[in-house]
Amino acid sequence: MYSEQVMDHFINPRNVGEIENADGVGQVGNAKCGDIMKVYLKIENDIIVDAKFKTFGCGAAIATSSMSTELIKGKSIHEALKLTNKAVAEALGGLPPVKMHCSVLAEDAVKAAIEDYLKKQGRAE
Amino acid sequence: MGQKVYMDHAATTYTKPEVLEEMLPYFTEIFGNPSSVHGFGRQARRALDHARERTAKALNAQPSEIFFTAGGSESDNWAIKGTALANRDKGNHIITTAIEHHAVFDTCKFLEKNGFEVTYLPVDEYGMVAVDQLKEAITDRTILISVMFANNEIGTIQPIEEIGRIARERKIYFHTDAVQAVGNVPIDVEKLNIDMLSLSAHKFYGPKGVGALYIKRGVKILPYIHGGAQERNRRAGTENLPGIVGLGKAIELAVENMADHNARLTSMRDRLIREILSRVEYSRLNGHPTKRLPGNANFSFEFIEGEALLLSLDLKGIAGSSGSACTSGSLDPSHVLLAIGLPHEIAHGSLRLTLGDDNTDEDIDYVIEVLPEIVTRLREMSPLFAQNKGGREFV
Numbered sequence: 440m441y442s443e444q445v446m447d448h449f450i451n452p453r454n455v456g457e458i459e460n461a462d463g464v465g466q467v468g469n470a471k472c473g474d475i476m477k478v479y480l481k482i483e484n485d486i487i488v489d490a491k492f493k494t495f496g497c498g499a500a501i502a503t504s505s506m507s508t509e510l511i512k513g514k515s516i517h518e519a520l521k522l523t524n525k526a527v528a529e530a531l532g533g534l535p536p537v538k539m540h541c542s543v544l545a546e547d548a549v550k551a552a553i554e555d556y557l558k559k560q561g562r563a564e
Numbered sequence: 565m566g567q568k569v570y571m572d573h574a575a576t577t578y579t580k581p582e583v584l585e586e587m588l589p590y591f592t593e594i595f596g597n598p599s600s601v602h603g604f605g606r607q608a609r610r611a612l613d614h615a616r617e618r619t620a621k622a623l624n625a626q627p628s629e630i631f632f633t634a635g636g637s638e639s640d641n642w643a644i645k646g647t648a649l650a651n652r653d654k655g656n657h658i659i660t661t662a663i664e665h666h667a668v669f670d671t672c673k674f675l676e677k678n679g680f681e682v683t684y685l686p687v688d689e690y691g692m693v694a695v696d697q698l699k700e701a702i703t704d705r706t707i708l709i710s711v712m713f714a715n716n717e718i719g720t721i722q723p724i725e726e727i728g729r730i731a732r733e734r735k736i737y738f739h740t741d742a743v744q745a746v747g748n749v750p751i752d753v754e755k756l757n758i759d760m761l762s763l764s765a766h767k768f769y770g771p772k773g774v775g776a777l778y779i780k781r782g783v784k785i786l787p788y789i790h791g792g793a794q795e796r797n798r799r800a801g802t803e804n805l806p807g808i809v810g811l812g813k814a815i816e817l818a819v820e821n822m823a824d825h826n827a828r829l830t831s832m833r834d835r836l837i838r839e840i841l842s843r844v845e846y847s848r849l850n851g852h853p854t855k856r857l858p859g860n861a862n863f864s865f866e867f868i869e870g871e872a873l874l875l876s877l878d879l880k881g882i883a884g885s886s887g888s889a890c891t892s893g894s895l896d897p898s899h900v901l902l903a904i905g906l907p908h909e910i911a912h913g914s915l916r917l918t919l920g921d922d923n924t925d926e927d928i929d930y931v932i933e934v935l936p937e938i939v940t941r942l943r944e945m946s947p948l949f950a951q952n953k954g955g956r957e958f959v
Contacts, residue, residue, distance in 0.1 A: 441875075449875060455945050470909035470948060473869050473888060473897070477947040493947035497871035497888070501945065 441498060442532035448502035453509050456491040462559070465551025468544050474500050476548040478508065482556050485516045492548070499538035503545035506530050516553050522546055568881045569927045573767075573859055573920035574716055574744060575885055579810065580769040580921075586813045587771065590806040598803055599794065608805055615812030619776055622815040623761065624752040631777045631795045632808050636743035636764030638788070639777040640667035640710075642799070643739040643760040646785040647708050648675050651737070655705035661685045661693050662903040663720075664712055667762075668741055669899070672710075681705075690852040691720035691904050699730060708737045713745035713761075717887055717900040717916060718851030719860025721749060728757030737783060743767055743775075747818030748826065748857050759783050763815075765807065769921065770814030774807030821921075829858035829919050832928050836917065837861050839932045844939050850901060850914065859919035864906060867949040868913045868942040870897075876938040877915075882931060887914040909948075 441449070458479035468474040474496040481489035490508040494501050507527045511519040524542035528534045534542060570578075579587075590611060596604030598612045613627070620627040633639045648658060660672050662684045672682045683701045685693050693711060702709075709731050714721045724740060731738035739760040742751060747768030753761060760783060764775040779785060785798075792800030818825070837849055846866040865873065870886030877884055887898025888911070896902070897911035906914075917931065943949040 446875075449872070450879065452945065457950075466947065470912075471907075473909070473912040475947055493945060493950070495867060495946040495948045496869050498875045500869070501872060 444532040445502040448505040449498045452505040463552040463556030467547040478548040478552040499541040507545040571917040574918035587806040587810040618812035635775040637667040639762030642788040651707040655707045657705040660710045663900045710739040713742035719856035732757040765811035768818040771810040826858045843936045888912040
């Protein structure tokens, strides 16, 4: 049911872990629904220099967390804010329809972490 | 290294070679229609009768009380809709449980939309139905009690004899979905006061797509499929003879081998449960510690999700199943795990391993070695583990 890319990111997830003193942290989802994603960002001059995640969830939840952190590393926060769930799913070679919500969660987690950064900087929109 | 361990026998079993061997001639040589008058038909009829006798004997029923169907779901649908509609003049109340298979559960929901009232009895933390609550639920409008013999997810075996006695005393029909029990628990429909019983061949090393409904003589029930005289005018359609022959052979074998099968599986199961619970912290066994199907082990591992666990096990060649929402295609985890009182987040992290005749002690060794490593790896990825670890007692 999963593409090769999804399985690759599930078996060898990139960027698992936490960042100490992260500049932005975003957590979305809830345990009741079976999905929680937590994204940590290290940001210098509005550039995401490092991204890590921890996820409680299914194979697609882990793979989308891995892919979304890969996609935003090295990008400016403005570029990262344009990340869409569709782009995450496409980069993974597609997701089964019932798993598309995982990519939405991944997009939301990245945005929550950037918003947290902006808030800490007193630049919340 | 290519090791394959199948531990999903509650989903389906392989067909035993001796069962397949008996079935094969009925595809090519003895292909007649049992309803035909000629020799080809008569030969097929004899095989059909023989399968019916074998099935009846396995349950201590009469051959005329065995009706072949396309499987457990059909048998459940027929038993419940067929008696509900045939006995509407007597009442419209049905009693069942909160942990039934969806073939019973959804059928009851359907009847609720069509003028019937259904009581879903709760279960205790082990998944056991309270007989007292059953007694209290009975009204003068109750026409049917349907309680599964053994649960497909957590393996809990229900007090069927007591329920049968109560149903008989109150003159209410008693149906049991015994799809998981046949071949694992001795069943005597007379002694247990069962009026209807569903079974399915592919759960006891027979073929898929064939099952049976036992209907006690005298039970008032509507025919299920109209259009022919097959199955005593109650279930029309040319019989699936190879499948039925396979069912007959498989049920005979299952009853013959039951003592050995149960002793072997129970011993392997208990070692699996003991080792996993001791090797994995924040884990629990779901279901009853002793009154459970011999091959059933159902665990919850806190802080991780079941589908990720299944995928990881599959990559190691181990086949299991889970009650997490992600594996059911809905947003909610298993209704059975919720009914025994598990919070959603713990129900999501469930794993069912069901053993069968092909499993060996080496398979258990392999799972005991691999499963804890997988749980650890997924927990290291989980934000919940770091947050909650050591902070509280497990449920």
